[in-house]
Amino acid sequence: MTALEPTTTTDAAAALAADLQRVVGGEVRFDPAHRAMWSADASNYRKVPIGVVRPRDAADVEAALAVCREHQVPVLPRGAGTSIAGQAVNTAVVLDFTRHMNRILEIDPEARTARVEPGVICDQLRDAAAPHGLTFGPDPSTHNRCTIGGMIGNNACGSHSVAWGKTVDNTVRLEALTYRGERIDTRDAMPAALLALHERIGPRIAETFPDLTRRVSGYNLDQLPHDLAKAMVGSEGTLAVTTAATMRLVESPPARALAVLGFESAYVAADNVMVVREHAPLTIEGMDSGLIAALRAQDPVSTSWRALPPGGGWLYVETGGADKAEARAKAQAIAAAMKPYGLTEAIVEDDAARMKALWRIREDGAGILTRSPDGGEAWPGWEDAAVPPERFGSYLREFDRVLERHGRKGVYYGHFGDGCLHVRIDFDLLTEPGVANFRAFMEDAADAVVAHGGSLSGEHGDGRARSELLPRMYPPDVIAAFEEFKGIFDPDDRMNPGCIVRSARLDEDLRIFMGMPALGTPALGFTHDRGEFGRALRRCLGVGKCVTSHGGVMCPSYRATGDEQHSTRGRARLLFEMANGEVVTGGFQDDDVADALDLCLSCKGCKTDCPVGVDMAAYKTEFLAQRYRNKLRPASHYSMGALPRWMRLVGKLPASAVTGLNALARVKPLAALAKRVGGIAPEREIPAIAPETFTTTARARALETAVRPAPRGRLLLWPDTFTDHFDPSIAEDAVAVLESLGYGVELPPRTVCCGLTWTSTGQVGAARRVLRRSLRTIAPWVEQGVPVVGLEPSCTAALRTDAEELLPDEPLVAALDVRTFAELLAEHTDELRERVSGGARALVQLHCHQYADLGSEADRAVMAALGIEAEVLDSGCCGLAGNFGFEKGHYEVSMAAAERVLLPAVRTADPDVAVIADGFSCRTQLRQAGTREPVHLARMAAQALGLRAELRPDG
Template identity: 55%
Template sequence: MTTTESSLWEALRAVVVGEVAADAATLATHSTDASNYRHIPLAVVRPRSADDVLAALRVCAERGVAVLPRGAATSIGGQATNEAVILDFTCHLNRVVRIDPASRTARVEPGVVLDALRAEAARYGLTFGPDPSTHSRCTLGGMIGNNACGSHSVAWGKTVDNVRSLEIALHDGTRLEVGRTSPAELERLCARTDAVGELYRALRSLRDRYLADIRTGFPVLPRRVSGYNLEFLLPENGFDVAKALVGSEGTCAVVLSATVDLVAAPAARALAVLGFPDCVAAAEAVPALLDLPAITVEGIDVRLVDALDARRPGRRAELPGGTAWLYLETGGGTPAEAENAARQVVDRAPELGASARLVVEPADQRALWRIREEGAGLATRLADGSEAWSGWEDAAVPPEQLGSYLREFETLLDEHGRTGVVYGHFGDGCLHVRIDFPFTASEAREQYRVFLTEAAELVVAHGGSLSGEHGDGQARGELLPLMFSTRMMEAFRDFKAAFDPEGRMNPSRLVDPAPLDADLRVVVAPPTLPTRAELALHADSGDLAAASRRCVGVGECLSSSGGVMCPSYRATRQEQHSTRGRARLLFEMLAGQVVTRGWRSPEVREALDLCLGCKGCKTDCPVGVDMATYKAEFLSRFYRRRLRPAAHYAMGALPRWLSIGSAAPRLANALTRSRLSGALKRVGGIAREREIPELADTTFRQWFATRQRQVADGTPVVLWPDTFTNHFDPKPGRDAVAVLESLGYSVHLPETGACCGLTWYSTGQLGTARRVLRRSLDVLHPWLQQGVPVIGLEPSCTALLRADAAELLPDDDRVPLLADSVRSFAEQVGRVPELPVISRERRVLTQVHCHQHADLGFDADHALLARVVEDIDVVDGGCCGLAGNFGFERGHYDVSVACAEQQLLPAVRAAQHGTAVNADGFSCRTQIRQLSDSEPVHLATLTARALGVSGT
């Protein structure tokens, strides 16, 4: 940090109550948005109040420093990254101040997440109309900055159509409220002698000078987002300064709060899905559908479906025939009304040559909408594994021109040798696309510039807008003169100057823009470290640089509910503890410009320290970022030839210690319950708040060796005696044996010493993990050659055997055999056509283990549960927070508990009396036991109860 930067930081700290950060980790995590661009900020301010914002603005004005107001940073044009002081509103200024159901309005702070506003509004039967696919994490301030739209814009318009007034601050700290202005009020404001009067006089002069240009200078289409909204300064539009500022991308003022309109939310919805031969055919059908009572007309391409299907199979089967589809959602006061409206769409399908499916079940609708909402992430990896990028992301044309534009755009792609996956808001003529620009090639910048220029000329020729949703930013600002006249460009400059005469608000965007081919993050920050990983990283051909680029910043990991990822971010709300933040730190570590100590970087170690290794991101991230694997890779490098934390020696080598302890389990338990327990925890790096689980008096292996075998000549299966079942909790193992034998299987255990190596793998002790896994493969190989199933009871160990083993031992030809042989308990038992159930548990609450969610899937377990219990309630995502060694490690307890409090513990406490709590992971059961009054059970135990068998 230079002396000037240090002085700025100190000046901000002196006046801001909230956080001011300029450390390497914060600068790295805020260096980019969801675009291709990268700028290292000067500092990051997290204001706690409007007064904090004003104080920070005054410091920046005094020092001539640029300012960038920022929400969730999901912007794709590059408008949320700049060499400026970033005002991050997501941490504190994130409230719904009030909702007025009578006027159907809400007052919100800029950092409030859209879904939080919608949840509050839903109490009154209302919602906020614009709903971009990032609705679970995008902020209202960011939506106002970008003039966001979303899937329902055909019904409720863009953000600008739903903003009543804004409370803003100018760069010098002047604070004012703006909105519609009557002629009399305008005269009064212009007569003022302060900064507010100067602003209004400048805006009135601009309107008068460019009146004719403004009235004729904008293309007529639903999705014109490019440029400033000068049309709202016209007399016939009420000289509405608030609407004129919507879409200004933080280049004019800072939004302190906003009053927005709400709309009545349909009580019920239905979905009609139409299938077409290709995207052009779908686009050409759009004009014939716009007279129907639909509130969305969205398009997707088969390549999006295939990308999701590869990770979560079954989506393609839910769609009607075709390789491109239109979603038309309808609403009504009752399900019947919504369904009848959707049938009108389905009835139109034959005359359009389309197949059709009517979807009325809410769960089925959500599953289909997930394909569309994850498009920005799914489209970043093409079928051949190559990378695709934003840049020409959301151009829009009049809907009647969409088919013609798309056909010519596909020709343009072919001429440039590029491939792109198209999807988007077909009803408004707005297309999203990710393109395989060759950013790692020497000619990257030139090819990028030529393509974007020709694409801009094409969309303008069709009467369209360079941006139809995501704004201009750095990606399209330079191209605006192709769309607007010289006079209009002059008007844009005057508009910015009226608010920001010194040009300090998010500079080089829209007006006097930075070159569109400058600051491309892959170009300006290439890796300086060797990027070949120790692990296989099959998804990225072993290249950690490609893995770090996998995150494109769409920010699904910032969602506050649903899914599993990212539990530590939900607990801390700090960017470096999100999947996105960690991926950016790895990217910057490889580049070596901001994070400078390579594999010994403390910033990366600190961020990954709170990664639970839950693997939620592997499935929930639309791009398939696998941070648990990257963490194992990093820890292996960071601690090479260095002393490791005590927890790595204690819990990383847990199977070894338990083998010793099992020789005298009562003595071991007495020690962990004695006054020596505190010292033992300190030596082992264990949190003092944690109880050390007791060892079983008799291990599962010991019980199995002395029991009387029930089936000797049945179909053989191998039951995997994982460390946790064997030493801590043998009952699921015993019950699994009882169930399997009652179904006619001959159960075998592998020889002593078999272990998957999970605890060494998760702590980055990869060499030991490989040796342990090889030894287990030696033991299992005869069974694998015969095709005997290997049944796992502990989801984390089962997942390692099925998936992570290939990362550790990619060249061992026994690993594919292992992956094919490994089955969960439910997958094996579910194969039996008829289960001899004699009684059913009445009600069960189920916690799905994170590794099962990521690598194994829950379908087989849900199906088996449905056969052995009457009523199933599945916890809505989240992580138990213990996550193996994570929740036991010193310094992690508070985060571990906070993770459990997100979904699991509230669900356990709210469960009706008599509800059985099912958790197959030993970590999950331990967390529930230690933090609640419930005694959780494994699926094997529930099944044994239902079949009337017991492993006692």
């Protein structure tokens, strides 16, 4: 039995797990769900681990290694699992350091060092160093989730390597344990075996290692005999397990500026990086126009790309200074110096928010490019080769010829100043001829980069993707030295075997080629994935933006629980493995998958925040539709999933009867019974229903039939269930504002519904019927091009985006012109400014579906025109999320999401600060949390324009 073929029978794995549980204080997980979630990283590869161990401390690591040694099974130390070369997957016991061993042990500002545990996140270290005017130099695009241990394993770099180098250049000391349990402290004397190795091979290393800053391929034998810590960096977990590391910190400029330089093409940008380097900037990053095309295709709501200067290729050049003026002057000097070198136009920014928006385009590149502009799939593999920067333009042209020769297409971005190119390529990894083409391309690409004096890897390491190609870069005696180097640390070949030496084949264990069986006809259209649910499940590449602690909306349940299974990535992995059927065997009836999806809020945050547009809300809908096909459903699906139907019945009651229902809902025994029957969380209050709906009072005025003179044209107001039955005064305010602007506001002749509540509970057939009936009702307006105005963001988003998934072939869906209230008002900002006197202050909670599908630029413009000084909270989901927060078992997670940012911000706001929350869920969460009464933008607009009448209270 070899190290690559460990004992993984059910009995052997159970015995191993039992022995680990006896001695390890941290979690030991050998269940199918955890093995499935850790079976892939951000690469093309898949290897199902034996199990997952989360050590609490170095003693746990030592104990786990002892047990694995006894059972003769391999070990894989792993950080955030964002590796792109495949070194973070193996048939081994995975030691996951993200949960516990994540403390910063010491910061020494005098020595400019920090001693940390391996699970410390890069940004966590940077934030801790910032008060001392210091930072950690390497900053990969995954800096808000990648771990220091993982960065050491991969020798990670990032955009600031021009100034501060790779991880190897910032590593001072490592403390580690070998597979055999030997302790390593790199402050100690160099082992004799390493000195002897250097004595023999040192001259050959000096002759054969390429002279460039971005050589990451192979072991760092050039660091012998002087620095053992640096020699171990980039070893991809193949030598030992790091238990603590002392890292170098660098002085962080107090102020920064960013010059974005536009060129005719990426070639021209690459040709001229040496000119930029002469100015000693902090970064020189590059992008190709294809990345912008992919961004626009993946996220049509985003307009960040418009901030770029004209061109077909760009350089991002960051400068630092003692203050903004100095940093900006340096950036302007670089822009001026580039005018003779093909510059088309440049912009210089020193505003932090605008710089962050520009950087997001570059940082999300790795994910964005997994879907090409035409919807095709693209993959890593040949991801980050590097050549001397003075030869970068030549290499780029040669690389394009290699692509063309193999019939492949790729889009570029990367660290142009260091000659490092990132690219995603449209490999066919589904068929045998496609995989053969993949191998042939990789071999030719390796030869091309070596011919240019480069390295197969310039950042992400060799892993399973490039280790096999190392003999094309290094001569046989150096490859033999690599094997000897590993053998000194790991003579049993049990530490992450198959990487760097004695490598796995680059075309083995390809996650996509291993494939998924047919999943049958999906319930949803999956229009952006060519109608295939399986294709949709291939979107997640594991870049892990969903496992971050703050910023954006994704992923509220992960942020509340910290569990991988409640992240977008974890759920996507489980669904993929469910479809594969090898590890997760229960199909749509699998309880592990159901449990993971149960805490998905269907907030759609991932649809926008995930660089590849994973839409877990849609996947959850599909799963529920298949799981409960022709079966009894949970009670909440019948109560809240069919809420519009129940509200339609309530709407037929007289006002006095509705008032009586509200009173009964406050009687605790009756309310408890109703909640138990309806599957509602006992901690929740049942929202009060308005005695009279908006449509009842409006139809009494014959609003739906009276076509009044309207200088600015007709509008059809969509009377959604939530506004109509719970907050009807919002609609009254909206009508007053729209009519004051000269619009003729009309209503459908009968009840309409977007079907959202049925969709979110997986009742796709009912949702489709409800939506089709509603579209038939408003067909006369749609066919005449009358805009449909929505007031509830979730319903408006459903009409704009979900409708095509429910009814992909319905002509009325394509003809719908759906607008938000703010989008209508944004066309009249000048008039609004003229009519408003005075101002107001407000906190703004964006509804998640608005964030994902509608955008908020119009809202911001309208609030400014109305004189509202608005702070749009970066609070993520409010936690209620439609039916989610009302369902039994979800209350704790729901409130944890709200308590992260939203509720504390509202509690501490000044009394005169309004809280704008257009979403019914957001308003309900705020009301039930006992904070101040939230308002809709329509009410703020009516007040600012002097149209706010004394209306009867809702409910």
